[in-house]
Amino acid sequence: MPDSRTPTPPRPLPLVGALPIAGERRDRRERADSIANRDRIVAAARALFAERGAEGASMDAVAAAAGVGKGTLFRHFGDRAGLTVALLDDEMTAFQNAFLFGPPPLGPGAPAAQRLEAFAAEFLRVLDTYRYLVVAASRAADDSGGLVFGALALHVRMLLEQVDPTLDHHVVADLLLGALLGGVLKRARDDRAVSLERLQAASKALVRGVVPCPPERLSS
Amino acid sequence: MPDSRTPTPPRPLPLVGALPIAGERRDRRERADSIANRDRIVAAARALFAERGAEGASMDAVAAAAGVGKGTLFRHFGDRAGLTVALLDDEMTAFQNAFLFGPPPLGPGAPAAQRLEAFAAEFLRVLDTYRYLVVAASRAADDSGGLVFGALALHVRMLLEQVDPTLDHHVVADLLLGALLGGVLKRARDDRAVSLERLQAASKALVRGVVPCPPERLSS
DNA sequence: AGCAGAGCCGGACTGGCGGTCCGCTTGGGT
DNA sequence: ACCCAAGCGGACCGCCAGTCCGGCTCTGCT
Numbered sequence: 348m349p350d351s352r353t354p355t356p357p358r359p360l361p362l363v364g365a366l367p368i369a370g371e372r373r374d375r376r377e378r379a380d381s382i383a384n385r386d387r388i389v390a391a392a393r394a395l396f397a398e399r400g401a402e403g404a405s406m407d408a409v410a411a412a413a414g415v416g417k418g419t420l421f422r423h424f425g426d427r428a429g430l431t432v433a434l435l436d437d438e439m440t441a442f443q444n445a446f447l448f449g450p451p452p453l454g455p456g457a458p459a460a461q462r463l464e465a466f467a468a469e470f471l472r473v474l475d476t477y478r479y480l481v482v483a484a485s486r487a488a489d490d491s492g493g494l495v496f497g498a499l500a501l502h503v504r505m506l507l508e509q510v511d512p513t514l515d516h517h518v519v520a521d522l523l524l525g526a527l528l529g530g531v532l533k534r535a536r537d538d539r540a541v542s543l544e545r546l547q548a549a550s551k552a553l554v555r556g557v558v559p560c561p562p563e564r565l566s567s
Numbered sequence: 568m569p570d571s572r573t574p575t576p577p578r579p580l581p582l583v584g585a586l587p588i589a590g591e592r593r594d595r596r597e598r599a600d601s602i603a604n605r606d607r608i609v610a611a612a613r614a615l616f617a618e619r620g621a622e623g624a625s626m627d628a629v630a631a632a633a634g635v636g637k638g639t640l641f642r643h644f645g646d647r648a649g650l651t652v653a654l655l656d657d658e659m660t661a662f663q664n665a666f667l668f669g670p671p672p673l674g675p676g677a678p679a680a681q682r683l684e685a686f687a688a689e690f691l692r693v694l695d696t697y698r699y700l701v702v703a704a705s706r707a708a709d710d711s712g713g714l715v716f717g718a719l720a721l722h723v724r725m726l727l728e729q730v731d732p733t734l735d736h737h738v739v740a741d742l743l744l745g746a747l748l749g750g751v752l753k754r755a756r757d758d759r760a761v762s763l764e765r766l767q768a769a770s771k772a773l774v775r776g777v778v779p780c781p782p783e784r785l786s787s
Numbered sequence: 788a789g790c791a792g793a794g795c796c797g798g799a800c801t802g803g804c805g806g807t808c809c810g811c812t813t814g815g816g817t
Numbered sequence: 818a819c820c821c822a823a824g825c826g827g828a829c830c831g832c833c834a835g836t837c838c839g840g841c842t843c844t845g846c847t
Contacts (some may be wrong), residue, residue: 376845378793378794378842378844380842381796381843384796405834407832407833407834410797410798415797416797417834417835418795418797418838419796421836427833514772515772518761518768519769521750522746522749522773523746523773525749525750525752525753526745526746526749527742527745529741529745529746541737548735548738549742552734552777553743553773555776557773557776558776596815598814598824600813601814601825625804626806627804627805630826630827635826636826636827637805637827638807638808639824639825641807642825647804
């Protein structure tokens with residue numbers, strides 16, 4: 348009997364830093380059918396969450412839609428929270444890459460204040476696109492936002508520090524992310540009573556508020 | 568057989584406006600034992616949520632702790648979400664009264680900008696005090712925040728409009744409330760890694776940012 | 788190519804939870 | 818004192834997250 352069934356199974360991609368680049372090798376090569384099954388589960392879960400909403404998709408339904416057994420599902424993702432976090436984590440990792448290596452104003456090269464504004468707008472766009480995952484994660488995960496948005500919060504903190512060193516970066520970053528997340532969640536619930544553009548414009552006002560008043564740092 | 572068991576039972580206190588003043592009379596007087604049972608349920612639920620956390624307290628456990636049957640519990644509150652909303656709603660109503668009728672700077676009489684700052688600080692304090700309810704409601708209710716914080720959002724919108732008529736009050740208010748709510752939720756999860764005072768200070772910075780730059784409107 | 792076994796697969800099974808139902812009890816008006 | 822509408826309780830139901838283990842497939846080695 349394998350000892351990989353200890354109380355803390357490996358859970359493939361729990362942290363944001365892990366990139367799902369193909370060809371990455373572990374201590375032991377992962378079996379091809381295992382990888383294929385994982386991919387099918389991810390695809391099926393994405394479709395089900397998008398279609399039936401957060402709690403319309405039971406783990407049984409996901410497994411059935413993916414054409415695998417429940418054992419396989421739980422082997423790969425540990426529990427329901429692990430699945431939702433893994434799904435959302437993929438998107439957040441992509442966003443993080445755009446932020447770290449992409450072109451300005453989101454990526455490096457632009458002034459910090461501009462990058463913050465671009466971050467808010469783009470973060471809202473991405474969250475809204477995958478709002479079904481955000482809703483699911485906000486319910487399922489005990490540390491909702493902790494693991495998934497941790498790396499993002501770090502970057503916001505750095506930007507905030509550049510913009511105004513006297514700020515309490517840590518807390519203000521959390522507040523800012525909370526505002527964006529809350530906005531998306533409300534939009535997801537109210538069936539999009541306000542347009543994404545309005546949300547983005549309001550978030551820009553919020554970000555500009557945090558930045559020190561002298562306007563010469565803001566305008567392009 | 569009473570027809571009060573239709574798909575949409577009355578659910579005593581779903582809206583914020585309903586004040587639980589004693590002596591208020593409905594079309595038919597409510598039975599004394601019913602009121603007593605409701606109070607015992609509320610007290611037991613509060614204790615259980617505070618003690619065992621959001622999902623440590625099942626409805627069976629609440630009913631048992633209150634010394635009533637499950638039928639009584641569900642008759643009074645409809646479902647789990649109804650119970651958590653009712654609990655949180657009581658606190659929010661009290662807070663709302665302080666905001667509407669209490670002394671400045673929270674109540675009327677102070678400049679809008681100051682009232683906004685006081686609102687943020689006090690809202691954080693109240694939410695943090697009842698953080699176990701906030702966590703429970705954020706999981707249970709489908710319209711989490713919609714019903715419970717709706718009235719609060721209205722007031723914030725009014726204040727924002729007074730402070731800067733060019734603002735998109737509706738969305739900015741949601742963003743602001745989302746930031747505060749998110750801050751409290753994070754604090755509830757991380758076991759209070761940052762002090763409430765730091766949170767309040769950061770929220771003040773956020774509120775000041777939204778207000779137009781000229782500082783003569785801000786300082787006392 | 789053939790073999791051995793490590794590790795993955797699947798789906799029956801379990802415990803517990805939210806929510807319902809209906810016969811019984813009781814409060815309160817007359 | 819009487820009556821009955823209203824409230825009560827807890828057995829019951831279906832669902833769902835998570836577990837378990839026998840069997841089988843894929844992989845690395847020879």
